[in-house]
Amino acid sequence: MSQSDETATEVDRETTDTSDRSTVGQSILEVDAIDAYYGESHILRDLSLHVEEGEICALLGRNGAGKTTTLRSIASTAEPEVRAGQIRFYGHEITHMATEDVAVRGISLVPEERRIFPDLTVEENIHVAEVVRNRSNVLGRNISFDREQMPDEDLYEVFPRLEERLSQKGGTLSGGEQQMLAIARALKQNPDLLMLDEPYEGLAPQIIQSVEAAIERIREDGTTVLLVEQNAVAAMNVADRCYVVDQGSVVFEGTAEELRNDEETRQRYLGV
Numbered sequence: 001m002s003q004s005d006e007t008a009t010e011v012d013r014e015t016t017d018t019s020d021r022s023t024v025g026q027s028i029l030e031v032d033a034i035d036a037y038y039g040e041s042h043i044l045r046d047l048s049l050h051v052e053e054g055e056i057c058a059l060l061g062r063n064g065a066g067k068t069t070t071l072r073s074i075a076s077t078a079e080p081e082v083r084a085g086q087i088r089f090y091g092h093e094i095t096h097m098a099t100e101d102v103a104v105r106g107i108s109l110v111p112e113e114r115r116i117f118p119d120l121t122v123e124e125n126i127h128v129a130e131v132v133r134n135r136s137n138v139l140g141r142n143i144s145f146d147r148e149q150m151p152d153e154d155l156y157e158v159f160p161r162l163e164e165r166l167s168q169k170g171g172t173l174s175g176g177e178q179q180m181l182a183i184a185r186a187l188k189q190n191p192d193l194l195m196l197d198e199p200y201e202g203l204a205p206q207i208i209q210s211v212e213a214a215i216e217r218i219r220e221d222g223t224t225v226l227l228v229e230q231n232a233v234a235a236m237n238v239a240d241r242c243y244v245v246d247q248g249s250v251v252f253e254g255t256a257e258e259l260r261n262d263e264e265t266r267q268r269y270l271g272v
């Protein structure tokens, strides 16, 4: 067995071990006092949060507060660098793990810029991870995507609009449809935790409502959601719990109801 096979097997064993996933409401993600940097710029300072199984958790805050940096730290993207603290998923430390290993463990990130492939069809965009895997394996880089993929039928039940447009090029979709496609592509990996970075950005109010409905449906189907939004009012509509971040630290933690009733926090940190 090669080194990479051994690593893949280790990941599989831990990923398929469901013994510690039984209690609804248990924390599945714990971000414990992290400090994160871009080069020498110190962005996140002693930031802690947790996400409970089955909830929609929202991370709110002004422009530049550190919300995207938090999601990127969890997904272990190339930047930022987490220099202190720990991130645990189902009790296993994932800080500094390779991005694809974090994905294999069940965390999917839909980035703010959506990254739709404009020249691929809707169907090809949804299945792009399989294309990447096949190509990487041909090139000799053995990427393991051992998570069971979500069946297309289940995906199209959440996003019927996409099923009507399977052969349409990604670049010709409306903004709302592109957002749905980006979410559908992440959901195809059957994540336990779906992280959405500003899913409502640039969308008209009625389109926001259909994305909201999709997010609620995704949670009903059993996927936990961590949502970053500048549109605090829309986020509070769907979220069970909220964190407010300011200058790289958490300044509020509570239910959406508590945040709605906390005028001082809303006005001071969210401007609403």
Ligand SMILES: Nc1ncnc2c1ncn2[C@@H]1O[C@H](COP(=O)(O)OP(=O)(O)OP(=O)(O)O)[C@@H](O)[C@H]1O
Pocket: 038, 041, 043, 061, 062, 063, 064, 065, 066, 067, 068, 069, 070, 079, 230
């Ligand atoms: N690649 C980078 N290199 C250096 N600094 C960065 C980089 N990306 C973000 N920053 C800085 O980190 C801080 C936090 O940015 P972040 O994107 O996390 O904020 P945010 O809360 O998501 O807000 P926004 O809605 O504007 O994205 C900002 O001051 C930003 O300028």
